[in-house]
Every structure is written in C-alpha cells, then in structure tokens.
Amino acid sequence: EVQLLESGGGLVQPGGSLRLSCAASGFTFSSYGMAWVRQAPGKGLEWVTGISGSGTNTYYADSVKGRFTVSRDNSKSTLFLQMNSLRAEDTALYYCAKDLNVAAAATVYLDYWGQGALVTVSS
C-alpha cells in the first residue's frame, strides 16, 4: 500500500525558514517523480514544485522560485521541501504527491497524496 506521510509543518515568522519532509512507502521511490502541492485555507490547489525520480530535474512555480528548494533522498525514500524567506501568502496545507507514471519526463499526474502538513506564516 502506497503511503505518504508529511512532517515538519508549523508556525513560523515572516522571513523565516522551514523544512518539510515526506516519508514514502509501498512503492519503489526512486522510480517515480514527486511533487509538492499546497492549498491555502478555503482556497484551491496550487502546484509548488516537482522533482524527477533521480532528482536530476526540478521544476518550480514562479511564486516560490528562488525561495523554495525540493530535494529527495532515495536511500531513505524521503522527499524534502526547504522553504526560505517565508511570506504570509505561503500559509497553506502542503501536500506531498506521487507521479502516476514510472520514470516520467515530468511529474504531472499525481495518483497518491499525503494528508498534508500545515504551514502558518505569521508574526
């Protein structure tokens, strides 16, 4: 059974940093691209970033480029999101999600999602 478990969320002041983790199990982690998608309270889905199975290719939304960094440790089946220079508008539930297709060129179709980690940016 595929499981994705996010951790690391919390309350942080504007300008601060936070690192999210997503522990994956139930599939060959290194074979699949992964993504982070966020959802502000009462709002819609917003794609944040994607990373290929090998970690070689990464993609970022314009709203986070230069502030957020996605990475993965395939030996530990874990996905990370390093978030710096956080702003109030980054407040959201951050979901970790898995690509449907093995070894896809880009992480687009997200077939499994975690329960999310809540990030609140406030003074």
Added chain:
Amino acid sequence: SYELTQAPSVSVYPGQTASITCSGDKLGDKYASWYQQKPGQSPMLVIYQDTKRPSGIPERFSGSNSGNTATLTISGTQAMDEADYYCQAWDSSHVVFGGGTRLTVL
C-alpha cells in the same frame, strides 16, 4: 503564465449527468487531468491524459478535451460525487491547476 478557468459551481440532480468544464488557451493541444477533493480529504486523480481513468475510478467518470475546453463528465451522478473538482494541465515546465468547481448534488 498559463491559466485554466473553471466555473465556481455546478449543480445536478442524482442520476443526471454532470458536466464540468475547464478552459484555457489551446488547451486541446495539451493533456488535461481532473482531481476530485471531498471536504477534509486529500485530492484524488479521476481522469488523466484527457480520457484515461486510474485504477479504481468508476466508469461514470469520463473526460474529453478539444479546442480551448476540457470537460469532465459524470454520468448517473451519485450523492458521493459531491466534491470540488480541479482541472490540471502542463505548460512550459509548470503544472497548472484550475480554480476548482464545486459540484452539488441536489
């Protein structure tokens, strides 16, 4: 940047057909996907690559994409289908989501 537009809400009676649309410039030239999200739950992929259903998704869910509009069709809508639905596409190395449509089953 690329944008996908969805109507905020759609209503349907049980057993009827629900159509949820998503519009974007030359969307038909890209692949569209659809996600269902029920209150308090994580999103779930229901259609990808315009017309394909992931394993476990009922046959009453179908999709199409042509011109500037992608459509999610739910035939014989059930009360359990009441949810928010988001379209998605890939453009210029970015994943784009529509704003979402709330489907109400009357």
